[in-house]
Amino acid sequence: MILKKQVKQICALLALCAIPFQGGMADTVTGRVVSEGEPVPYANVTVKGTTIGIAADKDGNYRLSGVPSGSRVVEVRAMGYGSTQKTVSVIDGQEVELNFSLSTSALRGNEIVVTGSRDEVPRKESPVIVSTVSGEELTEVVQAATVSEGLNFATGLRVENDCQNCGFNQLRMNGLEGPYSQILIDGRAVFSAVAGVYGLELIPTNMIERIEVVRGGGSALYGSNAIGGTVNLILKDPVVNSYEFSGTSGWVGVGGDDFDDAANDYTATLNASVVSSDNKMGMTVFGFYRDRDPFDANSDGFSELPEITNTTLGLRAFRKIGDRGKLTADFFTIDEDRRGGNDFDAVEHEADIAESIKQRFINGALTYSQYLRDYDKLSLYIATQHIDRDAYYGAEKQLDAYGHTDDLSLQLGAQYKAVFGPSQVIAGVENNREWLEDDKLGYYDIDTDTHVPETPVADQESNIVGVFGEYQYTWDKLKATLGLRWDNYDITNEISPDADISDDILLPRATLLYSFSDDLQARLSYAAGYRAPQIFDEDLHIESSGSRRVIYVNDPDLTEETSRSYMASVDYDTMVGDVDFGFLVEGFYTELEDPFAIEIGEPDVDGNVIYTRYNAEGAVVKGVNLEAHVIPSSMLGMRAGFTVQSSKFDNPQDVNDSGSIREEKFLRSPDTYGFITLDWEPVDRVGIALTGNYTGEMLVPYFGPEIADPDEGELRKSDAFFDAGLKVRYTVPVDDAGLQFYAGVKNIFNSYQDDFDSGIDRDPGYVYGPMSPRTFYIGMKFGNLL
Template sequence: MRLLTVVYLTSLFFYSPFFVYADEPEKKPKTDAMLFGHVVSGKEHVAFATIVVEGTTIASAADGTGHFKMTNLPVGKQTVVISAIGYKTLKKEVELRANESVTLYAQLETDNIGIEQVVVSADRNEKSRTHTPTIVNSINPKLFQRTQSVTLSEGLNFSPGLRMENNCQNCGFSQVRMNGLEGPYSQVLINSRPVFSGLAGVYGLELIPANMIERVEVIRGGGSSMYGSNAIAGTINLITKDPIANRFSAAISQAFSGMGQDYEASNDYNIDLNGSLVSDDYKTGLSLFGFHRKRDPLDANGDGFSEMSSIENVTVGSRLFQRISGRGKITLDYFHINESRRGGNKFDLPKHEADITESVMHRINSAAVNFDLLLRDYDKFSAFISMQDVSRDSYYGAEQDLSAYGETGDLTYSAGIQYIRHLDNFLFSPATITSGLESNGSSLTDEKLGYYDPDEDKHYGNTLVADQKMATQAGFIQSEWKIDKLVISTGLRLDHYTIEDKANSTSDIKGDVLSPRVNLLYDVTGFFKFRAGFARGFRAPQIFDEDLHIETSGSRKVLHKNDESLRQESSNSFTASLDFSNSSGPWQYQLLVEGFYTQLINPFANEYGTPDEDGVVIYTRVNAESGAKVHGVNLELNASPSDRLQFQSGFTFQKSTFEEPQEFGETRFFRTPDTYGYLSMNYNPYMLFNVAFTCNYTGPMLVPYFGSRLDKPAEGQLNKSDSFFDIGVKLSYDIRITENVKLQVNGGVKNLFDSFQNDFDTGIDRDPAYIYGPLSPRTIYLGLKIGNL
């Protein structure tokens, strides 16, 4: 009944059936109308720019010399859109006639700091970020390259309000915090679809290679009205690479972590492969990518136990598009990740013969199909289905524990339809209506494997730890109005979720959540904009990513579980910002000041148990008796005085507190610094030489410690960490092999001054969760890259 109501309300705004090619002309013979041209910026040609006929799926791309050709175009007045990374999008109107050709000269203006880049995450519609009522930050491939980010996790430190952290010495379990909230408060999307499961999220941000990503779009603040559960802190949307031209690249790099220290350095070897093929008529395109990584473990304090785990990763994937008409397009995505990692000690022995081993092997298959159909002039219908299957073998054990082997399986899916309708007048002004239906779900099983004990001559059977199924049906609708200088966006999403956990014999948990969102943008002067917004979000009482990770030592093993009476957590999120951006001659600059306030209702908190006779400790997730709040200010300053120099920075001041004292009598959130930020500077002294400088700052934070240095480890103590400056430098030089192919030689240092934790716990009884600060010590790297750079 609920979804029928949503369907009815949605259909009121369509004014046409879903599957009708509204105003779609009958198929016509070839027109032989042709468009030739070249794309330049100043005196330099722009290679591989994208050229699109607006209102159609007809597209092409410039070649390596900046020239392009398009044939059999629709006749009449057409708007041609030319875009490229690092340049402002240009629109030009042309008159096309049958059997005639037109030459188009496109002069693009540089956009070195991405002021006017096109984004999709705010409301699922493509538009310039300067026109979105919601602030959208984008991390593009150039930043991944400047920071020598091998995986997604390393690049996320360079966006306002985001901070990556490592949570385990043994296996490297990591998470990203947004505006001070833990990782599960952020919704990770792949091509705007929520298929990144809780199991994949345990190590997922370090599983995904940077070379498969076209860009990452980040929205801070509640986004549940468009994307569903777990988007209280915001969304991180991974956009994979699209095939736009015939091109290729291959890269190899070697890094050494811990150089110049008393301990043995860790080798980190990486290979990247990328390529794309597009048919002559640009109706079919295929992109391929491959990634291989092999990293040795790192023992930073000489106790024989790792602080950084060993990693071996092989990833392959592709994206295929087929234009089925002038206004229809099908896109297929697939990638496979095979990764193994291990931490602890005695890596040359089988896992159960080491003193401590935390080891996992992931086999992840992810696939998606998306169908887009343009209707009328600018309307758009989309249908999609995405699935991700994760199979994990694990061992979390200490002191030669034969019972620590496990197997976990997880299938996640997301399917739905969406319709974007442009109306000349709705209520009081022109409007864009976005509406849709979604069905999301997951099925997760986790087993502890049986074993044979020769001392007792006894076989132990498998033990079911978790068997959880979650299904969510949702409908959403949003309307955006533009009235002179004011843009108003209102959205509403209804979610109905059902959670079943057979392993813990709990009855089905059901809930209905109505999530509203309101955002507005006021264009004060054209280059000075004010934004404000409110969103309501929620987290269902499901299994979360940290529940599927076990902290292990010789003295204790930490397990996570939900309290039987755990209720959903809700939030009210408020944001307000002032955004100043302008260009003056060669100068571009942007200053953003954003205030945020998030109120958590029935917030999740941990109750720490005491070790039983087997050393097992239960961390129980409960609803805190009182609420919590997170508030602060994000600052962002970007500037570019010329094409040769770009400067990007961000800094966050924030407080995250419970209303009443929690563990250790403390109201502040643990592992959450009040201040953190980043700096990135890129300089091209001349065309083929590049210098990149980066810095990450992490302020002091409270970190619980339950380790071997305490008289009563079970009681623990609360420590305050130091602050850290992680500074990096990268140099690269391009060598022209042909007009279209370059060889790049690069090298540099991460964490130049070795600003790294110096009080790691030691020995078999250490607390592996007592880890904070930068992800790695001083790291020196060298690399080669060849292709259409």
């Protein structure tokens, strides 16, 4: 009923948006975009408050037709230059010339971001700090094949591998684990808990325009899970007619000059865009293929990194409707096979250990945007994600370790932005629904008459209805924002109907932004967050790879986990001569109330163990993020970030089943970590990139055969690591295109864990440090925008 009602509301709003915009006569604006006298090719030129826009040609010339008469704001964006805008008076029957001269480097404050306020604004005007990593930096500098490889280069973020067998990795933000981070795809919260298990290693970087990161509570805007922060994956838009192909060969785990034991890693990418001459329609397509062999770090016959085969295909298309309407469609599908363990040539149940996943992701979205009045904007959207996963998680040749997961997420929403002089209001409604069924052969009894499974691992349906609003007012240099979100969540569980949960929650947010000057801003913010109860979590199948059969249930008294986040920052960006320089100091303090914890039951005669999720006492995460960049010219740029933080429970928590080991610090959470990137073009056509990731010491639990009682386990302190990378690229002009050759090495000094557990009885969760060992690669790229 909720979905039917909301669909009717959205249809009614779509009918309203069909009313044509009544403006004045249309005329033409022409001009040229340059930087230091040189043309800026393919800059994106748009008229604010409309969908009128065009891409400049390779010489920087543009021609905007059909511009309504009157005072208009024209904005120019170009990769590597940020954005700028000018006001022009468009007169009936006249052609207006408007030229732009852009800075040689992209001032960080001039970047257009959307995640901090659900609206496009320059970064320096965002009510909260939004950090960005561009798609160009991910592919040209970091040489990241997937999103998981690139998120380490955003301040306050760290991606870790948590399983030797399946290669599950998770994102930590400001010291908090993966479930506390909200992953968005173009602002849509359809990235489910199931997707979070392997999804970040599935999404290729060649489909990403940029990644936006908002640290701290974001539930007031984006709902459940946005406690540690929000990561918004923004897909590439079709801007100009373009094409690009690339192929890379890599060797993972090279020791010295020895390539014999290295694992091969091959990737190929495809990107192509086509845009109509009047810029009314456009489409971009992308493809990605990866084939990586398993890697065995300690030569015990069992993998530390799983083998992966990934095929991704997708597209984005738009159609402009009149001067103020735009319809955008997105679709991509990912097919992946991954397997870890040993005996890779045998079927799964013939191996000593096998964690094998064959899965398909299908993701689609449809968005309609309509400008009303001058800058008011209505957005209607629907997004969905479906995951179909066959899996085997077993040891010692278990026949009953096969399983299947079916997960469907759906989001419907509407948002309206209204501007009244110094005031702005953004309000909307969203409905997020998820259906999850997770079956495993060994987790239930088979009915002898119907041969139908009686007890799946999880059979859950959740529905969250949210209404949000935010009011913003600007007094000269001070901008204040007050926001509130009401969510009603309803979670039903077929396995344990007594544990069905339904509740309402209010989530306030308040921010203050004071601009001392155009270069210096200070911010204060408070935000409440929450995490709705669920069954499926990252740890579900990690435990089930052993001999115990784990069934997760919710305690009947389980309630949502809540948080209060406080943040303060000073952000400085300026030009000193021709040098773009900036730094950020950001303090954060997050209190968790009723955090989820697990009570482990006693195994029954069949080896089944009930894991009950309950509310524990609170925890506090606090620290400081530091970020800096220096860009002396368009030929050289450096960016760095560093985090110092503390993550502790109010009281020590059980580390093992018996409770003999208790610890107040968050496990696998270092107190210090950071990154640095440097990109240099010493001469024309040649580029050199240097990267580094630092990971401090952390506490890691170990439950393996190296100790007398593996069930009791022990806590170990890891070493600190520094993962350095080097890449060299050379581009050769070929007619109107370019051919680029590149080569490099990741983790130059092989700063990698050296005490992995061994053999069939190993602890697969005893993993820490950088995700990959030393890796050499070579490749080539061909495209008309190189």
